[in-house]
Amino acid sequence: PTGKWTNKERVLIFSSRGINFRTRHLMQDLRTMMPHAKADTKMDRKDKLFVINEVCEIKNCNKCLYFEAKKKQDLYMWISNSPHGPSAKFLVQNIHTLAELKLTGNCLKGSRPLLSFDPKFDKEPHYALLKELFIQTFSTPRYHPKSQPFVDHVFTFTIADNRIWFRNYQIIEEDGSLVEIGPRFVLNLMKIFQGSFGGPTLYENPDFRSPNMHRREMRLAAAAKVREKQMVKEMQKGKKTSAKEDLESDVTADVFLTPAEEKPADIQTEAPEPKVVKKKQKAFKRQRMQMLSLHRNQYST
Amino acid sequence: HFYLYEKVNIIHLHFIAQLQEAFAAGLLKPGMNVLVDKPKKLVNNVEGLKQCLADFRKDLPWVERLDLTNLPAANIISQAEEKASAPAAGELDADDDFQREMFFYRQAQATILEAMPLLNRHSIATKRPEDYFAEMAKSDQHMQKIRKKLISKQMIMERSEKAKKLREQRKFGKKVQIEVIQKRQQEKKAMMSAVKKYQKGMTDKLEFLEGDQKMNKESSQGSKKAVNKKGPSAKRKYKDQKFGFGGKKSGKKWNTKESYNDVSGFRAKIAHGKGGKKGKGGKQNKRPGKSVRKKMKNRS
Numbered sequence: 001p002t003g004k005w006t007n008k009e010r011v012l013i014f015s016s017r018g019i020n021f022r023t024r025h026l027m028q029d030l031r032t033m034m035p036h037a038k039a040d041t042k043m044d045r046k047d048k049l050f051v052i053n054e055v056c057e058i059k060n061c062n063k064c065l066y067f068e069a070k071k072k073q074d075l076y077m078w079i080s081n082s083p084h085g086p087s088a089k090f091l092v093q094n095i096h097t098l099a100e101l102k103l104t105g106n107c108l109k110g111s112r113p114l115l116s117f118d119p120k121f122d123k124e125p126h127y128a129l130l131k132e133l134f135i136q137t138f139s140t141p142r143y144h145p146k147s148q149p150f151v152d153h154v155f156t157f158t159i160a161d162n163r164i165w166f167r168n169y170q171i172i173e174e175d176g177s178l179v180e181i182g183p184r185f186v187l188n189l190m191k192i193f194q195g196s197f198g199g200p201t202l203y204e205n206p207d208f209r210s211p212n213m214h215r216r217e218m219r220l221a222a223a224a225k226v227r228e229k230q231m232v233k234e235m236q237k238g239k240k241t242s243a244k245e246d247l248e249s250d251v252t253a254d255v256f257l258t259p260a261e262e263k264p265a266d267i268q269t270e271a272p273e274p275k276v277v278k279k280k281q282k283a284f285k286r287q288r289m290q291m292l293s294l295h296r297n298q299y300s301t
Numbered sequence: 302h303f304y305l306y307e308k309v310n311i312i313h314l315h316f317i318a319q320l321q322e323a324f325a326a327g328l329l330k331p332g333m334n335v336l337v338d339k340p341k342k343l344v345n346n347v348e349g350l351k352q353c354l355a356d357f358r359k360d361l362p363w364v365e366r367l368d369l370t371n372l373p374a375a376n377i378i379s380q381a382e383e384k385a386s387a388p389a390a391g392e393l394d395a396d397d398d399f400q401r402e403m404f405f406y407r408q409a410q411a412t413i414l415e416a417m418p419l420l421n422r423h424s425i426a427t428k429r430p431e432d433y434f435a436e437m438a439k440s441d442q443h444m445q446k447i448r449k450k451l452i453s454k455q456m457i458m459e460r461s462e463k464a465k466k467l468r469e470q471r472k473f474g475k476k477v478q479i480e481v482i483q484k485r486q487q488e489k490k491a492m493m494s495a496v497k498k499y500q501k502g503m504t505d506k507l508e509f510l511e512g513d514q515k516m517n518k519e520s521s522q523g524s525k526k527a528v529n530k531k532g533p534s535a536k537r538k539y540k541d542q543k544f545g546f547g548g549k550k551s552g553k554k555w556n557t558k559e560s561y562n563d564v565s566g567f568r569a570k571i572a573h574g575k576g577g578k579k580g581k582g583g584k585q586n587k588r589p590g591k592s593v594r595k596k597m598k599n600r601s
Contacts, residue, residue: 007361007365032438033438081357085353085357086353086357098438098439099443101446101447101450104447104451106437106438106439106444107437107438108429108435108436108437108438109435109436109437109438110436112367113367114367114368114369114412114413114416115366115367115368115369116368116369116370116371116408116409116411116412117368117369117370117371118370118372118408119370119371119372121370122370125347125350125351125354126345126350128350128354129350129353129354129357131370132354132357132358133357135366135368136359139365139366139367139368141365142364142365148435149425149426150425150426150427150428150429151367151416151420151425151426151427152427152428152429154409154412154413156405156408156409156412158393158404158405158408160393160394160395160401160404161393161395161396163395165395165401165405167405167409169406169409171413171427174413174417174427174428175414176374176409176410176411176413176414178406178409178410178413181438181439192350194349194353200346200349201344201346202344202346202349202350202353203344203345203346203350204343204344204345205343206343
């Protein structure tokens with residue numbers, strides 16, 4: 001059954017220069033998943049960010065997902081409602097793309113997703129704003145010409161460890177058995193702005209640590225450890241080679257002195273007399289036997 | 302380059318001027334004056350956020366958005382095992398990979414279970430009919446690759462299982478084989494000793510010849526108990542005590558301090574040569590010497 005496409009949402013997905021293959025594949029995957037998405041060429045980072053609003057207007061898009069890569073290491077994602085705002089900047093981590101062999105699910109290209117949110121999104125005002133942004137950006141409008149009428153996959157947004165975790169599952173059975181399709185990533189919120197790519201800051205994440213700071217801290221910690229070890233070694237060396245103090249008196253000198261009574265010195269001038277040895281003169285066995293027999297003979301007769 | 306130097310200079314001068322002013326006003330105290338950063342204040346404009354949300358929100362019917370907010374479905378597995386590991390959403394440990402992914406999975410499941418009746422009501426289908434062919438997000442080629450990988454993983458597991466089983470069987474078979482050989486050796490020994498006894502005239506019964514047949518009948522019944530009545534022999538016991546059970550261990554020192562100082566085996570009489578033989582009756586059947594045997598042979 002066809003109907004009129006009324007919810008005119010269009011998302012512009014593009015990136016800056018200097019992205020790596022993983023980011024590029026992530027962008028392509030998002031474009032595959034969202035039939036209401038449009039692509040654009042890479043933007044030079046020299047230009048200011050509000051230029052993006054103009055690009056969106058040219059392309060007739062009212063939402064934008066802009067991926068910015070810095071130092072060839074860190075990936076930031078801007079999500080924005082063009083031209084009036086609001087917008088948010090995230091640090092993206094743990095990217096896994098559709099092409100990974102461990103993500104075995106599949107879905108129709110352009111099918112509409114179910115969106116699943118953690119109840120935590122309703123508890124804080126900044127999360128509530130983000131939730132609205134996500135809903136408007138990621139849900140495929142009904143009766144979009146490139147969309148399929150079936151609902152066969154679900155996007156989940158969960159908050160854990162002060163980050164937003166994104167997963168995409170394929171619905172196999174109506175009782176709820178799922179397989180992951182991909183892509184998957186983790187968003188670490190940095191700031192929310194009132195305008196699109198600018199404007200007053202509405203929210204700053206207190207738990208956010210920039211990746212540079214993080215790397216610096218690791219390096220400093222490692223350096224501190226090494227320095228500490230060296231210091232300990234030097235101290236031990238110093239102890240060994242330092243001159244030990246000479247003891248004047250031996251503390252243990254009196255340990256074995258046992259006071260005893262003085263015996264009178266007995267000096268013998270003459271040699272003692274030889275001892276008289278009383279030796280029993282025992283006759284040899286034969287003689288003894290003879291004597292015994294003699295004795296017996298004597299008394300027998 | 303020159304311009305920058307000037308600019309820095311001017312800033313310095315300005316700073317110094319400020320210090321001079323403060324000093325004149327009596328604000329500066331003698332001693333080190335260190336610049337302290339103001340503690341960083343993070344923006345959390347709750348009112349602004351709410352206002353922005355109110356402006357930005359689009360009141361679309363649910364059919365357009367298809368969004369749901371829910372906690373994960375009950376964990377059937379942990380309930381079955383009665384594990385006390387049912388964390389509330391606030392305690393989800395992001396580092397425990399399995400738990401975390403299960404949490405996400407169950408959240409998605411709960412969404413689906415809740416959404417199915419809603420979708421049916423709006424007559425949105427979730428099942429693709431069999432003859433509906435359309436482009437998929439992942440190409441067929443890719444899905445083939447995935448299938449091959451899964452199959453290869455399964456085969457590897459099966460192979461390792463088979464190898465394990467074979468190893469176990471071989472060990473068991475070897476054990477059985479050893480037992481059978483030992484039993485045969487024991488029987489042979491018994492037979493030989495019986496024969497010798499008869500030869501030497503100690504027993505004149507020839508029952509040992511039939512003994513095998515009788516033994517076979519009795520063996521299953523109870524003679525197994527009588528076989529090892531005395532246990533290991535005295536010689537075996539002595540060796541066990543001296544060298545440890547399981548036989549002499551290699552590399553064990555012989556002349557250790559303990560063994561050298563151990564004088565328990567010293568018999569004074571024997572050492573001084575006074576012990577002598579155990580008296581008469583040491584051996585009953587003393588074998589005659591070589592010359593006597595020769596004479597006997599020549600005589601017979």
